[in-house]
């Protein structure tokens with residue numbers, strides 16, 4: 001959307017294809033309402049529409065129409081398809097009912113809140129014992145959402161040990177501080193249930209069947225992290241620390257493995273070692289002519305500010321590609337006219 005906004009301002013005709021029923025990406029269907037009001041997203045979309053950008057929703061590029069058709073039909077194609085391929089947990093009984101990816105849970109609830117006719121019963125936390133596997137930001141949003149839906153209990157597993165309260169000797173400023181933090185979901189659960197929902201150094205071993213194909217619990221074991229002689233971290237299970245947690249709803253929030261592959265495969269785009277779409281450093285052009293990439297699909301799961309910044313910078317590069325030069329703004333600094341290439 002940020003790229004479309006800039007390219008439209010530069011005088012190009014811009015069409016945004018979106019496979020979902022509403023535009024906005026994770027701002028619409030990932031980040032929960034308590035963190036970002038959807039009215040803010042809708043207001044922005046309406047402004048972009050009024051400025052002349054064409055939005056085509058419910059069009060899955062690579063499935064409903066081919067990416068190659070877009071490449072032929074348009075003068076430039078900018079891929080901003082996110083990095084939403086979820087990391088799975090292929091352990092015993094993964095197929096049981098009641099085990100879902102975090103994003104399915106968050107997206108379904110957003111759609112329900114937006115008024116879509118949608119059956120949320122299977123993906124609703126009311127009166128359920130909820131286990132969230134993965135202790136990152138997505139996991140925290142699942143905790144906050146489960147709480148609002150009226151979960152009976154909420155527990156979250158993190159495989160890493162509990163971080164120290166202040167920086168360790170191997171984590172000096174200005175490196176990212178690996179210290180214990182309390183996010184909104186943790187604080188809310190503590191207020192309601194009297195305990196922080198996080199269980200650290202916890203490895204999920206298997207899901208337990210209730211006898212009818214539904215999840216009834218999760219078997220875990222504690223792990224210990226030590227460094228081997230070469231200095232590499234290794235993880236060992238702690239004997240006798242096995243534990244069963246009751247569960248009616250399990251949400252998998254263990255991060256993302258990069259963008260989904262079907263457009264990448266169709267266009268034969270090069271990927272970087274983390275499976276994101278590869279572009280030269282500081283550039284947004286891909287290995288294929290006319291095709292550009294920006295946002296999470298280029299840099300991996302990140303933050304909204306980065307997606308906006310990438311969209312704007314990519315727009316400038318696309319404008320220069322189309323017009324031989326661009327006066328669209330750079331991120332900070334003195335703006336210079338960009339020549340093509």
Ligand SMILES: Cc1cc2nc3c(=O)[nH]c(=O)nc-3n(C[C@H](O)[C@H](O)[C@H](O)COP(=O)(O)OP(=O)(O)OC[C@H]3O[C@@H](n4cnc5c(N)ncnc54)[C@H](O)[C@@H]3O)c2cc1C
Nearest residue numbers: 018019025026030060061081082138295296302303304307
């Ligand atoms: C649960 C969650 C919470 C987050 N909370 C925050 C937060 O609080 N603050 C923050 O700064 N960041 C947060 N983030 C990260 C932030 O949302 C992303 O970094 C940002 O939205 C990335 O923008 P994007 O445009 O690159 O991709 P996305 O927002 O993922 O948008 C990609 C869009 O492309 C569409 N698409 C994909 N493939 C196709 C296709 N083949 N055809 C048509 N359309 C397609 C998708 O449906 C989607 O709408 C959060 C992320 C998650 C998962």
